[in-house]
Amino acid sequence: DTGVSQNPRHKITKRGQNVTFRCDPISEHNRLYWYRQTLGQGPEFLTYFQNEAQLEKSRLLSDRFSAERPKGSFSTLEIQRTEQGDSAMYLCASSLLFGQSGPFQYFGPGTRLTVT
Amino acid sequence: AQKITQTQPGMFVQEKEAVTLDCTYDTSDPSYGLFWYKQPSSGEMIFLIYQGSYDQQNATEGRYSLNFQKARKSANLVISASQLGDSAMYFCAMRAGETSGSRLTFGEGTQLTVNP
Numbered sequence: 172d173t174g175v176s177q178n179p180r181h182k183i184t185k186r187g188q189n190v191t192f193r194c195d196p197i198s199e200h201n202r203l204y205w206y207r208q209t210l211g212q213g214p215e216f217l218t219y220f221q222n223e224a225q226l227e228k229s230r231l232l233s234d235r236f237s238a239e240r241p242k243g244s245f246s247t248l249e250i251q252r253t254e255q256g257d258s259a260m261y262l263c264a265s266s267l268l269f270g271q272s273g274p275f276q277y278f279g280p281g282t283r284l285t286v287t
Numbered sequence: 288a289q290k291i292t293q294t295q296p297g298m299f300v301q302e303k304e305a306v307t308l309d310c311t312y313d314t315s316d317p318s319y320g321l322f323w324y325k326q327p328s329s330g331e332m333i334f335l336i337y338q339g340s341y342d343q344q345n346a347t348e349g350r351y352s353l354n355f356q357k358a359r360k361s362a363n364l365v366i367s368a369s370q371l372g373d374s375a376m377y378f379c380a381m382r383a384g385e386t387s388g389s390r391l392t393f394g395e396g397t398q399l400t401v402n403p
Contacts, residue, residue, distance in 0.1 A: 204390070213291075213378050213393030214332070227390065260330060264391075275322070276391060278332035 173197075175279035177263050183285045184253055191249045192282045196265030203246050204276060205238055206262040207231065214262055220246060221268065253286045260284075289314045289381050291394035299400050300369045307354070308364040308397045310379030319383050321362040322391065323353065326376040335377075338362060369401045 176195045184190050196203045201222050206214035217236070218228045222243035232238075235253075240246040250257055260283050264276040290313040300306040312321065323335040338346045338353045346353040354363040366373055376398050380391040 206391075211395075213380075213395050214391070216390040216392070219390065229390075262332060264332075275334055275337060277334060278324075280329070280331045283330070 175263055175265050175277055177261075177279040177282050179282060180280060181283050181285075183287065186255060186286055187252055189249065189251045190253060190284065191247055192261055192263075192284075193245060193247050194263030194265075194279060195245045196263070197277060200265035200267055200277075201243070202266045202268055202276075203240055204264040204266070205246070205248050206264065208260040208262055208281070209258075217248075250284075253284075255286045258284055258286045289316075289319075289383055289392040291379050291381055291392055293379055293394035293397050295397045296395075297398045297400070299402060300366075302371060302401055302403050303368055305365060305367045306369055306399065308366070308377050308379075308399065310362045310364065310394060312360050312362060312379075312381050314381060314383055316383040319381055321353070321355070322380040322382070323351070323362075323364045324378045324380060324393075325373075326378060326396070328375070332378070336364070366399075371401050371403060374399060374401045 178193045204219040205217040208214040216229050217232050218238050220240040223240050235251045238248045260281045262281045264278045266276045292311045319340045321338045325333045336346050336348045336351045336353050338355045345355050350367045352365045376396045378396045379394045
């Protein structure tokens with residue numbers, strides 16, 4: 172069990188550029204979540220997948236944001252035409268739907284995005 | 288809709304003393320789960336403790352215990368024998384439904400500082 176990993180850990184981009192983040196969940200976890208955390212706030216839910224199906228999206232996920240989990244394993248989160256307001260920590264988490272470890276969400280280290 | 292309130296932006300405690308971090312919640316769902324996470328300056332969210340809404344006893348995990356008062360809708364975290372390494376941001380979170388792996392709703396967090 173290597174835990175949830177996220178790449179890159181830090182990303183600095185200019186306003187208007189596109190960025191893509193990757194999340195690799197714990198291998199047997201079938202649910203994967205994306206959250207966004209701005210400075211001084213708690214994480215806010217963006218979207219989640221069960222296997223490859225995207226089951227729920229937050230209103231925070233504007234049409235500039237898209238997430239995929241093509242084979243039910245890793246996931247990518249893309250932000251198009253970045254804005255300064257997109258600067259935040261993007262957290263990925265994974266969980267089992269059912270199981271002995273319970274439906275607990277385990278988080279990755281996050282990707283910190285800075286839009287200049 | 289679910290809501291988590293953490294009214295203590297910052298707390299200070301002396302090393303080896305106990306500290307209580309407050310959390311109140313609001314939900315209309317009869318079945319829910321309550322979580323506490325620790326976020327050190329490195330950014331990773333570390334799962335600490337979980338309480339299900341139907342659990343009869345308060346959850347405990349080592350030095351962490353959750354004081355669950357259902358009628359008051361509170362789920363305070365108690366850390367006994369504080370250590371310098373406990374200095375971090377602490378988030379209370381809730382998930383509606385005990386067995387489903389749906390979104391977490393987080394509070395704004397409490398910054399705990401342990402003084403030597």
